[in-house]
Amino acid sequence: MKRAYWSRLHWLLAAFALVAVVAAACGGDDDDDDTGGDGGDVTYGTAGFKVIEIAAGAPVKIGVSSVTSGDLTGLGQPIVDAAILAGEGKTIQGHPIEWVVKDDQCSPDGGAAAANQILQEGVVATVGPICSGAVVAAQPQYEQAGVTHVSPSSTAHKPTFPDRDQVFQTFLRTTYSDDIQGPAQAKFAYGTLQAKTAYIVYDTDAYGSGLRDAFRKAFEAEGGKIVGTPEGFEKKTTDFKSIVTNIQNAKPDLVYFSGFYAEATPFIKQLRAENKDVKFLSGDGVKNDEFTKGAGADAEGAYLSLPSPVYAGDGYRSFTELFEKATGLKVDSSPFVAESYDAATVIITALEKVAEKDGDKLKIDLEKLNEEIRKVELDGAAGKIKFDARGDNVGGETPVSLFVVKNGAYEEVKD
Amino acid sequence: MPPVDAPHLALSVGFWSDQFVNGLTTGSLYALIALGYTMVYGVLKMINFSHGEVFMLGSFAGYGVLAAMGGDDISGVMVAVTILAALIGAMAVSAGTAAVVERIAYRPLRNAPRLAPLISAIGVSIFLQYLVLDQTDARAKFYPDIFPRGDFSAGPFDITYIQTFLIASSLAMMVFLYVIIQRTRMGRAIRAVAENPANASLMGVDVNRTIVMVFVLGAAMAGVAGVLHGLFFQTIRGSMGFLPGIKAFTAAVLGGIGSIPGAVAGGYALGLAETVGRELLNELPGVDLGNQWRDVIAFSLLVTILIFRPTGIFAERASSRA
Numbered sequence: 021m022k023r024a025y026w027s028r029l030h031w032l033l034a035a036f037a038l039v040a041v042v043a044a045a046c047g048g049d050d051d052d053d054d055t056g057g058d059g060g061d062v063t064y065g066t067a068g069f070k071v072i073e074i075a076a077g078a079p080v081k082i083g084v085s086s087v088t089s090g091d092l093t094g095l096g097q098p099i100v101d102a103a104i105l106a107g108e109g110k111t112i113q114g115h116p117i118e119w120v121v122k123d124d125q126c127s128p129d130g131g132a133a134a135a136n137q138i139l140q141e142g143v144v145a146t147v148g149p150i151c152s153g154a155v156v157a158a159q160p161q162y163e164q165a166g167v168t169h170v171s172p173s174s175t176a177h178k179p180t181f182p183d184r185d186q187v188f189q190t191f192l193r194t195t196y197s198d199d200i201q202g203p204a205q206a207k208f209a210y211g212t213l214q215a216k217t218a219y220i221v222y223d224t225d226a227y228g229s230g231l232r233d234a235f236r237k238a239f240e241a242e243g244g245k246i247v248g249t250p251e252g253f254e255k256k257t258t259d260f261k262s263i264v265t266n267i268q269n270a271k272p273d274l275v276y277f278s279g280f281y282a283e284a285t286p287f288i289k290q291l292r293a294e295n296k297d298v299k300f301l302s303g304d305g306v307k308n309d310e311f312t313k314g315a316g317a318d319a320e321g322a323y324l325s326l327p328s329p330v331y332a333g334d335g336y337r338s339f340t341e342l343f344e345k346a347t348g349l350k351v352d353s354s355p356f357v358a359e360s361y362d363a364a365t366v367i368i369t370a371l372e373k374v375a376e377k378d379g380d381k382l383k384i385d386l387e388k389l390n391e392e393i394r395k396v397e398l399d400g401a402a403g404k405i406k407f408d409a410r411g412d413n414v415g416g417e418t419p420v421s422l423f424v425v426k427n428g429a430y431e432e433v434k435d
Numbered sequence: 436m437p438p439v440d441a442p443h444l445a446l447s448v449g450f451w452s453d454q455f456v457n458g459l460t461t462g463s464l465y466a467l468i469a470l471g472y473t474m475v476y477g478v479l480k481m482i483n484f485s486h487g488e489v490f491m492l493g494s495f496a497g498y499g500v501l502a503a504m505g506g507d508d509i510s511g512v513m514v515a516v517t518i519l520a521a522l523i524g525a526m527a528v529s530a531g532t533a534a535v536v537e538r539i540a541y542r543p544l545r546n547a548p549r550l551a552p553l554i555s556a557i558g559v560s561i562f563l564q565y566l567v568l569d570q571t572d573a574r575a576k577f578y579p580d581i582f583p584r585g586d587f588s589a590g591p592f593d594i595t596y597i598q599t600f601l602i603a604s605s606l607a608m609m610v611f612l613y614v615i616i617q618r619t620r621m622g623r624a625i626r627a628v629a630e631n632p633a634n635a636s637l638m639g640v641d642v643n644r645t646i647v648m649v650f651v652l653g654a655a656m657a658g659v660a661g662v663l664h665g666l667f668f669q670t671i672r673g674s675m676g677f678l679p680g681i682k683a684f685t686a687a688v689l690g691g692i693g694s695i696p697g698a699v700a701g702g703y704a705l706g707l708a709e710t711v712g713r714e715l716l717n718e719l720p721g722v723d724l725g726n727q728w729r730d731v732i733a734f735s736l737l738v739t740i741l742i743f744r745p746t747g748i749f750a751e752r753a754s755s756r757a
Contacts (some may be wrong), residue, residue: 060521089572089573090572090573090574091573091574091575091672093572093574095575134631137640173593221562221726247724249717249723249724251727252725252726252727253726253727254727256672256674256675258668258669258670258671258675259461259668260711260726261460261461262454262457262709262713262726262729263726264454264455265450265454266714268450268453269447269449269450269453281673282575285575285577286668286669286670289669290668290669293584293595294595314575314577316580431663
């Protein structure tokens, strides 16, 4: 009796374990090296554009897909706050703006779920998702609904060079692609930091693996060499010991980390416990005050890049004043807030042009809205904004800045 | 053309011994947690899937004690005192939780069909995990960085102080458990109940009390593992119990679920398979497995064991070993 039970149970468990293996193996590791593409011909799929009617006195809804709980709240919440600031005191032909904020947890599943919730609310456009993994998962849904979404912070290659032949017409971003950030990091690593060898540690999501590819290609083109096996990890990983041992063995000049601060913090603590000297370089996902706070002394000397210019324009100054007054946060404590303000501004500007009065109702043609958003040119809080056919921002001139952590603060590095 | 360089296979003795120590460290944690799974299985023939959360609560209790006693400002001899206090606090919280969970979620189902307590355990697991996620705003907490850094060298081995402490204290806990099971009255009662609850009851053993003790002992081990995990990896969060829980369960199955030496051996074997095993696979021509493959290796091992040797390495008399 006991034996029969156990044999039934063990098949159940075997099946369960098999599922676990498959889940682990499919954990979003994106290994294709398709970083090519020089623009090429852009064709769009068919987006499900509709005309939305807004009843008398009813608000115009705009979605925000960001992270509002968990480790990355420090990244996501300021972005939400900045987007909402852009609508302060504004109406669309007398109709108030209502923000529909949903938490996408920076994950593919979360991005798709948040898209679902946002679209069900009947939004006319969306700011976000903020993470590339979530963007890639949610793009088909926004496209099908014909709702244009503008991400302030998704930097990966994939959103504007999707796996399918057609580009997503409904996706745009106010930040810059990692096809710009990766090479800039590589140039900095090889040229300025004199690192001839690099060891790669990356988040297996679209952002981490995309940035990894962009950096790797450019670093090798500079003449650098990637040593060891590039090491992937899932979000929420805390055990990096075995990676650190491999780094110690490979003796690289530089450790390159593409991921977010939530994992970079334990990683750099474990790295610095054994190696005080190796240079550490990472990107926008890590450049956050949460990183310097969490890693403390171990963050000292870390290099971080940000695909934004260090702004000086009027738009930036007035945004800074507005943001710091409204949130009590320093404007540079977390990245992409200015880009978020601009993304929301782009949407609102286009809405003001496209919305048509129909009696006391308001009519918004989503296709016209999409066209208008694509046409917007803006001297915004994060610099000049102008979109190409893929939805990439091509407005700025010096989009990548580099920083080093000194005495717990980020200091810009000029080369 | 990238410059020609030595392939990454140029591995030194130091590399292998370092990975071996990494494997032992993770393995120690798996073994400590696996003990709870295997003891409960030995006595109740039930898989306590909430055990990973008991481990997580231990980690948070330890964090609470450390933070209350000064956090990052602790130094000197106070470090030892605080860590001891954290370990005791964690054991108490984990053991208390396990006892309450046993009373509320498992005891009413003791004579129900086998699947009922299993489902109940999964429910408790999810409840505890989301309770802590909710209370912590789902954010990570960082253990204070108080453990002295540095390492010992012994032959080819470079072992950091914290790794030494972790391996030694988990071994001490396992010996302590072994002594309790083999040498005390309570241990004898546990073994008797594992063998045959009805007979044990006829011989005057209080079965309910004994079963609570089994949960409490296993949970205390998990609580210690929680603090050690926190001190070593420094990052804890509400969802941290799930993966080590499943891994420890794998370790228990690997060793032969129900067997105490099996759980310990399985824990070390799994820890080594994930670290040294992955590097050995990487030695094969054309194989290049990054860190993201370690869970695949662990769970492939689980599938293989369940299919070909479901009773585990220490198969014989599994149910009689408590």
